[in-house]
Amino acid sequence: MRKGQLTKESIIEKAAPIFNKLGYAGASMSALMQATGLQKGGIYNHFKTKEDIILQSFEYAIKKYNRAVFNAYRNEKTALAKLRAIVNFYRTYPLNPVIEGGCPIINTAIDADNTLPQLKVRVKEVINTWIRNLSDIIKSGILQGEIKSSVNAHDASVVIITTLQGGIVISRSFEDNASMEIVVNKLLDYINFNLAK
């Protein structure tokens, strides 16, 4: 890999948690300079604009985040086991996020809402992909006879994702995992009593 590419990747890697912690407007160039150990010019050698750094940092954060969730359930054999593994993944997430600062999906959903239209499109795609992934797992569970055929896979996925995302924020605001524990346990009940046959 060329040295320039290595530097660029190192900037993204260090910028992602800064944006996730301070927000896109809140993360100043000097915060990025401090985190990367580079001068302004050194950073802008690799990116056209601050928005360019933001967009690439978001992609890096989401890739890392998706990989962590995927690793949590990839070895599970059944749809129900996969759903339980995904939900359990979040049990300690609020205080131990994949990217420092919380969940890059919900942080960016709020942060980009009225300010960064290009990022807003991307976060919507990421949420949509997660809803589709969960829906596919639920649909395969219905086909395998593990999950009730009356379950609406899309609706169940929306409920699981919104509850987990809300749980991360509420739990982080209390600076503990206690609210997340409650939410995760209730979602496991939901999987066991409302989805499982």
Added chain:
Amino acid sequence: MRKGQLTKESIIEKAAPIFNKLGYAGASMSALMQATGLQKGGIYNHFKTKEDIILQSFEYAIKKYNRAVFNAYRNEKTALAKLRAIVNFYRTYPLNPVIEGGCPIINTAIDADNTLPQLKVRVKEVINTWIRNLSDIIKSGILQGEIKSSVNAHDASVVIITTLQGGIVISRSFEDNASMEIVVNKLLDYINFNLAK
């Protein structure tokens, strides 16, 4: 009321939606000047710092928000009717928030997380108050024999609040109320089948 006090309140009223839309770091002084029609000096006649405007705008937003939710359920007679009214209040919230820009609680929870410690304390208190309010309604429902005595009022309140808050963000990112509809209907099921006797 003195003229100075009126101007101050008008600034807060106009600043609150700007902060809720753009975030606390994202809302520049020039955005506040444009919204209020005042010069920088005219604004700082009434506030010591930008953080001072932020803190008072948050209190204004929360007061307005709390009043709107309270009005949605205050005339209901039973605990279950109150819970249903609260949940239903959010059905169209994503596209018609009390304060332009979404829910000031979750927006501020994320925005203040690593940046505004004094505001972080306040948002935690606001969430705690909401959990306590819902818990009190559920406990009175248990006492009145409407709600199962096996229900943990705190846990049920956490689940309802996290799901609603997550729902607002996910639904806003899709720019429609569809995900919120799903979430609200599932919470009504939860109230009818898990909480009600």
